[in-house]
Each structure stands twice: as structure tokens, then as C-alpha cells.
Amino acid sequence: MRSCLLVSSALAAFVLGIGVSEGASAQTASAAAPATASPPRVVRYDTEVFAELPAVEAPVLSPKGDKVAARIAVNGVQYFGVFSVEGGKPAIIALGDTDLNWWKWVNDEWLVVGIGQTVPVEDEEWYLTRAYGVRADGTKLVKLNKETAGQNASDLIWVARDGTPRILLGSQNSIYGSQPDFWPRVDEIDVTNGRARRVQPGMAGVWDWYADGNGVVRMGYGLSDDGRKRRLYYRQQRGENFKVIDKATSIHDSIEMPTLFLSDPTKALIIGDDADGFSSLYEYDLTKLERGKQLFASKGYDIDGIRIDGTGFGYLGIDVTRDKPGMVWTDPSMVALQAKLDGMIKGGSPEIVSMNRDRSVVVVRAGSASAPGGYFLYRAADGSMTSIGSVNNTIGMRLLHRVKTIRYKARDGLEIPAVLTLPVGDPHNAPLIVMPHGGPYARDTEEWDWWAQFMADRGYVVIQPNYRGSSGYGTKFTRKGQGQWGLAMQDDLDDAVTALAAQGIADPKRVCMVGASYGGYAAMRAAQRDGSRYRCAVSYAGVSDLNRMLRFNGNFLGSGARQDWLRQQVGDLKGVSPLNFPEQFSTPILIVHGKEDKRVPVSQSRLMAKRLKEAGKNVTYIEQPEGDHHFTREADRLQFLKALEAFLAKYNPI
Structure with a gap:
């Protein structure tokens, strides 16, 4: 991984000219990407250049914004690691011969990660998942599952927002359908020591559980043994019994599942098809079990999802991929932030990929389909941009092929x-x-x-x-x-x-x-x-x-x-x-x-x-x-x- 540099230094090495905003400061000026295409090249790049691993991939900021968790290239191999935004040596997290499927910050010192591995089970190969608590300095790894955990054992349902190291984890605790622990249950777990408290027992047929922003388990998604029949279970608040609110009896039937529970316990948001068959965002009434107003649609394209806010009950914008990935911000402060970044980075299609808790520190990817670009750290306090890693160190922000x-x-x-x-x-x-x-x-x-x-x-x-x-x-x-x-x-x-x-x-x-x-x-x-x-x-x-x-x-x-x-x-x-x-x-x-x-x-x-x-x-x-x-x-x-x-x-x- 490249050490952190002010963008003025990082981009100075790039061959192409840079589009600079008028009046930009020394720190922000050279955050701009190439505004115009380079002249046609005659000399091609060596094969080794295209084989380069990204220095950093999928970076996620800690709540305070002082650390980043990401896939990091070290000596030609990609690892999971955590590094300070001020620079220095990253902490590499040893996860063994496994797939790293996801990771999320729990507080400023701890993360939770989901891994998977194919293992032999009774003369066959099965893919089993697990969850671990990870101390950000890499000194401690805490197993969050039982030894008997099954295939679906890393379902992160909720993360506490008060700074305590608590999560809700859905976990299947047996691979055998005849055993009571086969159906996933939900535990509240302290990721620093693995201590667990059951908050929702497993229920026959229910494979996935969902919680609201307060950590109340509100919904379960059920399957028959062969997976051909499905049911949706729901309750409005903790302590109530679950009831079936929707079901499908064949693979041709669909179930409308809430995407986000709102602060009003009777309201939710769903993503479902509009009249033309394109997925759109709607209000949903959980008492009437029917759609309300359409909130967003993208003509000719499906929407990909929503960016949930820090409360867990609202959203900041909608992910939409048209010809290229994009985000339509609906929160006014995010609209303003995106406009500011667009003004600082000319021609680099700045994408906000991660933010800290108060949105004062932001990870931005600048690049395009023709330029690999890199990741930059924006600090609202002083308007600075700092490079935290390139997608391809040799090519950087150079424009290649149309x-x-x-x-x-x-x-x-x-x-x-x-x-x-x-x-x-x-x-x-x-x-x-x-x-x-x-x-x-x-x-x-x-x-x-x-x-x-x-x-x-x-x-x-x-x-x-x-x-x-x-x-x-x-x-x-x-x-x-x-x-x-x-x-x-x-x-x-x-x-x-x-x-x-x-x-x-x-x-x-x-x-x-x-x-x-x-x-x-x-x-x-x-x-x-x-x-x-x-x-x-x-x-x-x-x-x-x-x-x-x-x-x-x-x-x-x-x-x-x-x-x-x-x-x-x-x-x-x-x-x-x-x-x-x-x-x-x-x-x-x-x-x-x-x-x-x-x-x-x-x-x-x-x-x-x-x-x-x-x-x-x-x-x-x-x-x-x-x-x-x-x-x-x-x-x-x-x-x-x-x-x-x-x-x-x-x-x-x-």
C-alpha cells in the first residue's frame, strides 16, 4: 500500500495535465483528475502493469474517521488490513485460507468480518460461513460462532450505534436439518469477547432475520425444506408474536420485503417493480400491507439500493446504475458535498464510497472507465484531499482507451x-x-x-x-x-x-x-x-x-x-x-x-x-x-x- 500523500504530491507524478478549479488551494488544486484525453499513445504498457493489484480496494472508514479497513496489496498478495489515515504501517488481519465476504466497523476499535470456506463434510464439499470480531490493531481475533455452526452463520443483522461493541448476528448452529439448532437464531454478541445473549430463538422454516434501527428483530424470511415455498413473518415491536404477512407457493410468485423500517413502526420502504417492470422505491404501510407513494424511479433502469443514514431509520440517497454506476443523493447535505467534490475533481467522476459518523471525513474514488484512478481522503474541516491508495500505481490517473x-x-x-x-x-x-x-x-x-x-x-x-x-x-x-x-x-x-x-x-x-x-x-x-x-x-x-x-x-x-x-x-x-x-x-x-x-x-x-x-x-x-x-x-x-x-x-x- 502506498503511504498517504497530499494529492498535490500524489498527482504531480502523473503525466497528464490536470483540470484545476479557479481559486483552489494548494492542497485541493491537484486533487483534480485529467479534464481532457491524452493524445494517442504509440508505446503500449508492459503486461506486468495491467497485472498490478490495487493498492487499496473497498475502503471503509471507522466511525471517527481516523482509520480505514480495506483489502490491501502487500508484496503482490491481497490481504485484509486496517491503516491510519495519517499513514504508517497497516495492521494485516490474518484470516487464513478463507474468502473475506464482508466487513463492518462496530466502533472505533473493533470490526466484525464475515468469512467463508469450502470444507469436506461427509465426502462432499460444503461452503460454510463464519463471523469474527477483529481488533483494529490486528492483535485480537474473536470467534463469534459455535464450533457446530453451519453454512449460514455470518448474517450481520444490526450494529449498535452508541459506541458499544454490540452486534446482532443470525447464525445457523448445525448443518443437520434434524437438529433443533439447524434454523438460525439471533444473538446479541459482544465482539470483544464473543459473549452472546439470545434475542430471537430459531424458528422452523425461517432462514433470515431482519432488525430495525434500534436492534429490534422485526421480520423473518421463511423457506420450506426444499425451498420452493416462502413466507414472510412480521411483528411491529419486541415482545409480540410473529405473524405471516405474505407468502409464495412457487418460484414464480414474489414476496414484497421491506428494505428499511422507518421510525414510525407502521411504516417502511420497499424496492419493488413499477408498472413497467423496473425496480423503484416506494413507501409501504405495514398495517395495511400495501404500497404507498413512489419515492424514486429511474426510467429504463432498475435501482440498486439505498444508502442508509446513521440513525438506521432513514436514507441519504439511491444507488442507480445506468450506463455507469451512480448515486442520486436525496439528503441536502449530501447533495452539497457531492457538488463540492465535483468542483474539486475535474473529469474524474468522484464517487463517495465511505463516510465517518458525522460525515466530516469522506473516502472518494476518482477515476473513470478509461483511468483506474485511486482513493482519496477528503476532510471537510480544512478542505484537504489526501491520497490513500491507487487502483493501479503505474497508470494512476492517466487516460487509456476509450x-x-x-x-x-x-x-x-x-x-x-x-x-x-x-x-x-x-x-x-x-x-x-x-x-x-x-x-x-x-x-x-x-x-x-x-x-x-x-x-x-x-x-x-x-x-x-x-x-x-x-x-x-x-x-x-x-x-x-x-x-x-x-x-x-x-x-x-x-x-x-x-x-x-x-x-x-x-x-x-x-x-x-x-x-x-x-x-x-x-x-x-x-x-x-x-x-x-x-x-x-x-x-x-x-x-x-x-x-x-x-x-x-x-x-x-x-x-x-x-x-x-x-x-x-x-x-x-x-x-x-x-x-x-x-x-x-x-x-x-x-x-x-x-x-x-x-x-x-x-x-x-x-x-x-x-x-x-x-x-x-x-x-x-x-x-x-x-x-x-x-x-x-x-x-x-x-x-x-x-x-x-x-x-x-x-x-x-x-
């Missing part, structure tokens, strides 16, 4: 949004990379993407289609992906090639598909189904056998519903699983997978590579011994990029 959102028509007329990254110059009949996102119920937006920028730096046009079924574009668009894995969803990827070729941007005879996770599945499927369209394919952590993946996920509660859901999405599991058709692969494929991947088992790639080799197909397989699903090691990033670069140069050259 990124824009386009829309094209699929063969059935459906409009498909896509993110397009262009190499230097005005590309004409350029080689193309089709790069589908993972999920698949996610989306790509105009954000810094080190894969896309790397390939554009090598001269490729990169298109990232948000194929049907992607999230964020309303329920109708998402549902168009049902039953279409490897079918119409795959057609949407092929149709991106047709669209760019028609515009003269891409050469339809020089195309490769590159993807990770579901995107890796799509790359395998392209090599198997549409080999004549693609010169090559690259899969990172891809799924090759949907039935096998279903069995892996089937260990979890609600597997019946998940199986119903997955079958609804993909229809014929066997028929769209590339593993079953190695003889149909007709284009070279590179397959890379991390042995330590806890999201997609490495066996998905091992088996695919084995069958392709047995079938005499052109396959290159790389297994990264310490690699995971999220590239938390710089060495794994670099190995992948070098393999990708060599593979593309051989089979889809510039």
Missing part, C-alpha cells in the same frame, strides 16, 4: 446494451474480443476493467454485451434469459459480432471470445457450438457441466428451489453443457482455473480439458496452484495475462 455504451439489435429484435472499449486511433476492421460478463445475472458498465483495457492496449476492440437475462434492465429483460443459457443468450453474443462488422469497426473473421465464470462457460459454449464464428476462445474459472454444478450447489438449503430456478433458466442442462460434447469443439481454447477457487470447483475445468485432450482437440490448460476466483494474487494475474496475450497473438493476431 469506453462507451452502445446498443445493438439481436436477431429477434431485442435491444442489447453493451460496453465497447476501443484501441488507440480509429479502428476499422479490427480484430475483436467478445467478453461476456459472469453471473450471469449481473451486468457490465462503464467502469475501469483491467482485462478490457489490457486487450485494447494490445490493439483489440473489446465488446462486453449485456445479453438477455442480465440484471439492471428490468424484470422483462431479465426473464428473457429464462431457459436461454447457451441458446438465445449465446446468440446475443454472436449478434454483437454482426453489429460491429456492419459498422466497419470489427473484422468478423478475426474474433475470439474471452470470459470468466459464466463468461467462461459462454466461451466454452462458443468453441463447442459456434466454432466457425470464432478463431479462438478463452475460459477463466468457467463452468463446463451444469448438472455437476447443480449438485455442488445442491448441498445448500433451498436446493429444491435453486434446482427449479436453474432448470427454468437453462432448460436442457445436458444439452447446453460443453463437457458433454468435446468432439464438437472446432476452435482452439485456452482454459485457466485456480485450484483454490471456492465459487466454481476447479474440476469444472479439469474435466473439460481432459475430455478435449482425449478427443484430440486443440486445448491449452493452466491450473494455478494458489489461484482463487477473484485474482487476489498478482502472480496469478500476470500468468493469466501472459498466457492470454500469447494465445491471442497466435490464434487471433493483430
